[in-house]
Amino acid sequence: MTSMDLRDGRTLRLPWPRHTGFVAGARLQLAIFRRGWDSLLALVTVPLFTIAFLAITRHAGRTDLTAYAVLAPAVVAVIGMAILTSGEVVTQDRSNGSLELALAAPSRFPIVVVGRVLVVTLVSLVAVVEAWLVAWIVFGVRVPVPHRTAFAGALAVATLATVGTALLMSSVFVAARSARTFQNTISYPLYLLGGAFVPVPLLPGFLHPLCRAVYLSWATDLLRDCLATKPVPDFWPRLGAVAGLGAVGFAAGYAILIRVVDRARATGRVGHE
């Protein structure tokens, strides 16, 4: 039960929560997924990437990299959906004409977007299950998770950080000029700087500071360490880095989205239409 202040000083008790915009966004995105599988294409690529990466590591005799080869396709799919699906949420609303109508509704539009982006990110986690299953079914490899609780915690925090990054992308893509070019080119730099394919310590030293500014680099390193048998070093500080950078991305994305909405009201245009 929430309340609304009336002009005469009375308070009106509302039988519905103010966060219904979040729930509305989440339900909308689920419905869109059910009705249009093309927005889930990133998940289709997971088996292909998993087979390719595992085939390479096995051919090279590097079974010690099996966990890396399984984790990489999942990370690529999660980030791919953050860029291509979450990143399109606001832009598509602008294109189909529903953005102005949503801005005229009582629910706060940025909250609606957060609900949608959260659902996209949660659905993208199917990629983790896919990669593990393909490794098992195709190669007979069962990738153990020795630190299950730590892995689950790291995955949960990484998921929330991805929501923050996805929100940032959806707002930047609608606000920026030449956003489509940016959207099409950002994925591979992000995979590399985020250590999705190659762990950050193996990248050239001059890239390390840049990598450490990306939450994904902390997240992938942490997830990989959770798949090793030795103890996970500095778990909490590293988890904090994932959460902190994710929070920064979320705050920036939310602020940009509010600015986009304010500018739309001021100029009559949403971003660079």
Place this chain on the structure above:
Amino acid sequence: MPPAVEIVGLTRVYPPAGKRATARTALDGIDLVVERGEVHGLLGPNGAGKTTLCKILSTVLLPTAGVARVDGYHVVKDTAQVRARIGIVFGGERGLYTRLTARQNLGYWAALYRVPRKIATRRIVELLDRVGLADRADERVETFSRGMKQRLHLARGLVADQRVLILDEPTTGMDPVAAHDFRALVRSMRAESRTVLLTTHDMAEAEAICDRVTMIDGGRLLGTEDPRTIGRWISAYERVEARPVPGSLAASLAALNGVTEVESIDDDGVRVHTAAEGATQAVLRTLVDAGVTAITTGRPSLEEVYLHVIGARGLAV
């Protein structure tokens, strides 16, 4: 109790879109009152400022100057209250999630308007039935005709049981049957004492469903009229095209009461402009009596009527 819509000195200037562009005044200090339970038409040609006014009232655009209130609430300072009270339907097919069903679309908008789910479920069924889409409730919107999408838009505008509705050119592109049905829906809203502000550039539509009509052009209100007056204008300002019309017959036509102009078209034809009730019949009778059979009549464009009205009364309408 405040009026449903109250506008005082409302101005909206769009900033230049580029370095060489200039600022554009879409609304120029307009004043307007729409009483509760009224169906009020806003009549004007494309670019008159109708959509800008609708956007300001629905809080998605800020005015440059002036005040607009909906149900007594300021559209800039009390956006939450205004948004909860107003339903908006923009013209055209856009604004729906076409891959989703009609029911899913309405469910989403009901949630955005914070309608409790139990109430929303019941209301969506009622609305779909009311707009004639009950049988198509669970079909994807992408399979709908333009008229069906417009009716779904109207249902969307009513999903939170809003008492003030803004319909921005809702019948644009509709076929005549769909437009007729749509107008019947608007009349039923009046019967429920809802306030409707409807923009259109169709004089006949304004005459058919509005209690009062305000004409707008170039961002300025030209005046508010009873729709019957609009109807008189439509019947008065007509034009008749005929051929072949010899010069002597053209002179006879020009001499008739209510004929304002006879202009030559092509080699042997004329276009006769009238500005009084009954003048068209007199022109037609004269032409037929003279043996002319290639005759067409047409209603004036909105701009032509404006020219007549403004020419006769200036801007102090």
